[in-house]
Amino acid sequence: MTGDLSGIANTGDYATIVQHHAEQATVLPAEAFLPVAEISAPPGLTNLPARGLLVGRDEALSQLDTQFTGPGETVIQAVHGLGGVGKSVLAAHWAAAHATDHYPVWWITADTPATIDAGLAALAAALQPSLADALPLEAQRERALQWLATHDRWLLVLDNVNDPADIKPLLARATAGRYLITTRRSTGWHGLATPIPLDVFDRSAAMQLFTRIVAHDRTRDLDGAEELCTELGCLPLAVEQAAAYCAESGTTPRRYLALLADYPAIMFKETAEGGDTERAVARIWHVTLDRLRDYPAAGHLLRTLAWYAPDAIPRDLLDLTADPPTLLHAIGRLAAYSMITIDADADTLSVHRLVQAVSRTADPDDDHRQPQDIEYSRVRAALQLVATLPSWRNTAGGTQNLRTLLPHIDALIGHSLPEADNQFTTLLLNQTAVLLEDQGSVARAIVYLQRAFSHAVLVMGEDNPATQAIRSNLGRAYQAAGDPGRAIPLFEQNLAARRRDLGEEHTDTLTAWNNLAAAYQSNGDPARAIPIFKATLAKRRQLLGEDHQDTLASCNNLAVAYQEAGELEPAITLYEETLAACVQALGEDHPDTIASRNNLAFAYQAGGDSQQAILLGQRNVADFTRILGADHLQTLIAHNNLAAAYLGARDLEEAIPRLERTLTDHDRVLGADHPQTLITRNNLAAAYQLAGNAGQAIPLYQRALTDHLRVLGQNDRRTRTTRYQLAHAYQSAGYLIRAIPLYEQALTDWEQQLGVDHVETMELRDRLAGVYESVGDRERAIPLYEQALADRERVLGVDHPDTLTTRTNLAYTHRVDGNLRLAIELYERTLVDRERALGDEHPDTLSSRNNLGAAYQIAGNSDQALPLLKRTLAERERVLGLGHADTLITRAILARAFQEAGDWALAILLWRRNLSVSVQLLGEDHAETLKLRNSFACFYLAAGSAEGAVTLLKQTVADTHRVLGEDHWLSRKVRANLAAAATRIPPAKWHNLPNS
Secondary structure, three states, rough: OOOOOOOOOOOOOHHOOEOOOOOOOOOOHHHHHHHHOOOOOOOOEEEOOOOOOOOOOOOHHHHHHHHOOOOOOEEEEEEOOOOOOOOOHHHHHHHOOOHHOOOOOEEEEOOOOOHHHHHHHHHHHOOOHHHHOOHHHHHHHHHHHHHHHOOOOOOOEEEEEEOOOHHHHHHHHOOOOOOEEEOHHHHHHHHOOOOEEEOOHHHHHHHHHHHHHHHOOOOOOOHHHHHHHHHHHHHHHHHHHHHHHHHHHHOOOOHHHHHHOOOOOHHHHOOOOOOHHHHHHHHHHHHHHHHHOOHHHHHHHHHHHHOOOOEEHHHHOOOOOHHHHHHHHHHHHHOOOEEEEEEOOOEEEEOOOOHHHOOOOOOOOOOOOOOOHHHHHHHHHHHHHHHHOOOOOHHHHHHHHHHHHHHHHHHHHHHOHHHHHHHHHHHHHHHHHHHHHHHOHHHHHHHHHHHHHHHHHHHHOOHHHHHHHHHHHHHHOOOHHOOOHHHHHHHHHHHHHHHHOOOOHHHHHHHHHHHHHHHHHHHHOOOHHHHHHHHHHHHHHHHHOOHHHHHHHHHHHHHHHHHOOOOHHHHHHHHHHHHHHHHHOOOOOOOOHHHHHHHHHHHHHHHHHHHHHHHHHHHHHHHHHHHOOOOHHHHHHHHHHHHHHHHHOHHHHHHHHHHHHHHHHHHHHHHOOOHHHHHHHHHHHHHHOOOOOHHHHHHHHHHHHHHHHHHHOOOOHHHHHHHHHHHHHHHOOHHHHHHHHHHHHHHHHHHHHHOOOEEEEHHHHHHHHHHHHHHHOHHHHHHHHHHHHHHHHHHHHOOOOHHHHHHHHHHHHHHOOOOOOHHHHHHHHHHHHHHHHOOOHHHHHHHHHHHHHHHHHHHHHHHHHHHHHHHHHHHHHHHHOOOHHHHHHHHHHHHHHHHHHOOOOHHHHHHHHHHHHHHHHHHHOOHHHHHHHHHHHHHHHOOOOOHHHHHHHHHHHHEEEEEEOOOOHHHHHHHHHHHHHHHHOOOOOOOOOOOO
């Protein structure tokens, strides 16, 4: 529980930090590799439960027959009604009657996503029994979904669906068969399923059911039976239980009525759900247990079962209840009175929810529900769950075991008030949370750990070792959720306690140091993390040796910290050394070895070696899939990391489909709010943006920001980054007014959290000034640029590339503001500095030369402008290429310079050359081509050819609307130029030539 944060993997700009733990490999049989479409269902495959008696449901059966008559079409029916109304009995009878029309006919308890997953996994195991113990639940569930999607003629019965949203993914993926749904929900089915309401029995049907159970083998006294059915609300479940009691005990209906009157279920009189239904079931429970008074073990068993989920309760959760013979007898007696249902094939039990609700509700006036008995059963249920939990986190069997137990753990915790927690429920909360966090269910783990920690502090005190262990686990969970700000104080408190109690060189103290450093690292503070990682590494080498797993983890963590601090060379060296040591000490397939390889891949990518990063990433995906399974958290992260490597290499054709698939898998396995899912969604948005697809990028960024704020909070660095990315996406798409408030908020946050001199803060200040300038707000742009320039000269130096960029931006803003003298001074100074620092032909130097020539041209100084622009064009064509965007800009500016000088022939030649090159290299619909066509039309208008301008602008308006949308800034500008051309009003002189 105090484990080390070993195997932290830096996933760079497009991913996150990954923690790895040991896992046993699973060897899959050959059947696992068969295409799912080629697997046939065994003849007669079904798992329908025992059907019980069905009476009075002819109309409902007829409705189902009518709705399911259309061959070859997907039919989804939802039978809804109160709990205990007989929905499941109806569904089981109808499915059994039509079993020859469908194969397989498969029953799935569907009250929670977990039980749906378990039912799908059971179907996969039934289709391929040899894989039942070889694959984790997620893989078996996915295999079942694929099988259903590629076959028809099957029937799935989804029993007791609580939320239609829980089954929407299943219905969307598997569309070739038929579904019969039972549910208490009467709403939420529009567009999803055809609802069939099922009401309680009428009196005649209730009497028919009661009579068939009571008098099936002999004549009975039925006096009072009709009144009894009425008292029970004609609820089928209640009628069935009352009839079973009368048949077993020989009690008359009239006597049963008297017993109900004497023992009302007081605790359920005012409950909202079901109203009289729960009252009737409560009365039946009491009377039935009176009949079982001679066998107390039955009551003990029922009270224990009441704390678990109602369905699929494993028999091994009852081992502490009684010795095996007594337990078997108790199960048989309860089943005889219809209080529980036995699934012999699955070796599980089920109890109706209302029976459970009454059974776990203390009533001092009811000797079957005494408070001490109820509490004893809760403790016993918690102890049994703790004893049954897997002992190790990442084994395939342990993962499957955890998923089997989770519905029952959730049920017990949900039914227990926090103030009633004890050492056993706290132990259960802590151990379950550790397993959940390893499975990626971080939010769920945090809720459990917070509750466990509160109880531990209250009962055991702050410094108790058990409290420290829970505190450490809670800190790890906060860190995994991307909230290191909450993790750091917990780790600091633990460290202080362990230094005081255990000494500086105890392994637990070193683990506490390591955890604290990792939290600093996650909080974006490598300067604090690196010295701690160094000291911890030295101590572990001294005390544990070079090849110890904790020592290797320290090497890895220090390398991550170096990389985050921008020190790539020592990071890569340490990654390479750590990988070699992991291979030697742990083996090629150990998860920490793969994690180390993953870290090295991202270091290569950060250093510009994308191909090496991709090769390592491909190997990691293959290794994790083989060892941990396709849906394991680390496998999903490896897929995301590989896609990010392709994105870093600008291989969008490979990156985008991978990210789309990876995001789908993250949503399905981890959930929409998992930090890793948020990262993947951001990566996909970034890929769309790089591809020029703002229509897909912006909605993803918008959702990502909303999710980050809700899940991680305003101050998380990933939230800040996402806000910046959305602002940049708006800016790139021309939505500058939307971008400004986001940039302003981001700048405020970064100044407060990173400081005014942080490189990211200065970069954001420069970018915000640029957006102000773009919307014409130069009163705010110029002071912001001047502040950014002063800060960068002071912090970075006068020759730093970022400093020269800000000076260029400030010069451009003065130029468009009409202050040509100051603009030319800044351009001249920047050109001199870049020639000295970068050389004559560096792209940035060429940009400075171009900008200065444009400024000379606008100032009317053709003698200085034309030679400078001719030189720049020749150099850009040679260095950058004919069709480079900067080359196109210089060619356009030179054309305008010739135009101003009166040389129209050379000007039009350059314009036509520009447009031809852009169409050839970029395509007709590229934004740069559309901008050039607009500029060419304006040239025609300035030359007096309004007709040529109007013709070209009309086509450009249509194309910009189609490609960019009517609200894009270029679309608006082209429309304005067309209006000017149509009235033969020449546009303003070219004052706003673009900066390069």
